[in-house]
Amino acid sequence: MNLDDRLRAASKALKESSVAQIDAASRLPEILRRTGQPLDRPEDHERIPQPAPQRECSR
């Protein structure tokens, strides 16, 4: 495998692993709280929409 292929494979793996391993939802309440707009009701948490299907970006 040449360098370009290795770099692309490592990048793809890191992005996929990040999406799989990073818990974004757990940090969202803190972001909202620090801006003075807390999600302080359980029903608000439940209404947080799920992310849309991933779109691949093109160069």
Add this chain to the structure above:
Amino acid sequence: MRQDNGDRDERPGSTPEPFEVFYLREYPKVVGLLHGLLGSRLVAEELAQETFLVAYRDWDRISRLDDPRAWVRKVAINQRGSFLRAYLRQQTRERDAVARYEEDSIKLADDHAEVWQAIRTLPLLQAQVIALHYYEDYSVAQVAATLGRAPGTIKAQLHHGRRKLARLLGAETDRWSSL
């Protein structure tokens, strides 16, 4: 091919995406980008959170930009002062940490981890250029806009970075590669 970096071309007529949707989709990817450059999941998450906090505070405007994704990446990768402060906090925590690595890394296969380890040995600008070009699949023009550098500078840094990585990784360079 997009040429902008998300700072212009507001779209007054379109419906802005809700912040929560944008955040949940993009936050892990921004953490991945920063982790690739820094090697610390904790620092990457902290910096990504700061970036999205800034985005949320100005979401009415940022959500109408032509490319909010590019905006958060530009902010994330250029927050050097915050990098330093986060690193200092991280090092303070490390004094008491026994087994840091396992907890502080996004788990990758050894071959991929070796590539990112090599990228982190490059000078900062070269590492940023390589990360944006390969991880984000950015063109030279997009990398230049994100880092505020001339396209010629980015091409040169990409070239030098690739040569160094080829030596470090024992890989062959492909002169017909993505430039």
